[in-house]
Amino acid sequence: MKNSNIVEFRFLAEPTDVNFGGKVHGGMVMKWIDQASYACAAQWSKRYCVTISANGIRFIRPILVGQMITVTARIVHTGKTSMHIYVVVRAGYPKEDNIIITNRCFITFLATDETGYPVKVDPYIPETEEDKLLEEAAIEAKHFAKTLDSDFEEKLGWK
Numbered sequence: 641m642k643n644s645n646i647v648e649f650r651f652l653a654e655p656t657d658v659n660f661g662g663k664v665h666g667g668m669v670m671k672w673i674d675q676a677s678y679a680c681a682a683q684w685s686k687r688y689c690v691t692i693s694a695n696g697i698r699f700i701r702p703i704l705v706g707q708m709i710t711v712t713a714r715i716v717h718t719g720k721t722s723m724h725i726y727v728v729v730r731a732g733y734p735k736e737d738n739i740i741i742t743n744r745c746f747i748t749f750l751a752t753d754e755t756g757y758p759v760k761v762d763p764y765i766p767e768t769e770e771d772k773l774l775e776e777a778a779i780e781a782k783h784f785a786k787t788l789d790s791d792f793e794e795k796l797g798w799k
């Protein structure tokens with residue numbers, strides 16, 4: 641059977657999720673993104689996975705307490721051991737119809753064996769035109785992240 645490349649989380653934004661300004665904390669949104677992406681990567685690889693990098697995370701609109709949150713994580717590109725996931729967060733009050741996109745990003749996970757060593761993952765093959773465009777964007781994001789890695793290493797002496 642074909643691996644499923646999508647995971648969707650749905651829940652309500654709670655009072656404990658907010659910051660001092662009364663809106664959902666950015667760090668909480670990043671946690672939701674990381675959790676949904678982990679589930680997506682583990683579902684695809686059937687392995688324990690670790691986060692490698694998160695790229696282009698965008699806070700487009702604030703999220704408010706009581707809104708229903710949908711976090712959709714979707715594998716859009718795979719390498720040998722890495723899975724590149726496109727995540728979209730949507731929010732809206734359950735009593736209303738105006739659901740909006742609040743966040744999006746690319747996040748990359750690596751599949752590991754029991755000892756933490758990287759293992760190969762099944763290749764993801766894009767099918768639709770949208771799949772192909774998302775894969776292209778994910779590859780660009782990966783190149784950007786790697787360029788940043790080498791810039792840090794060469795210019796700032798950090799690895």
Ligand SMILES: CC(C)(COP(=O)(O)OP(=O)(O)OC[C@H]1O[C@@H](n2cnc3c(N)ncnc32)[C@H](O)[C@@H]1OP(=O)(O)O)[C@@H](O)C(=O)NCCC(=O)NCCS
Nearest residue numbers: 689690691692693718719720721722748750782785786789
């Ligand atoms: C993940 C980790 C093992 C990668 O090690 P590394 O030596 O930096 O990476 P490598 O050069 O071996 O590359 C491994 C894969 O990551 C990809 N990769 C490396 N840097 C990347 C970046 N900045 N963005 C996206 N992908 C990247 C590579 O393309 C490669 O994928 P492939 O096998 O599909 O070609 C290492 O960085 C690590 O242990 N990080 C900590 C993980 C962690 O604690 N996460 C948070 C808690 S889960």
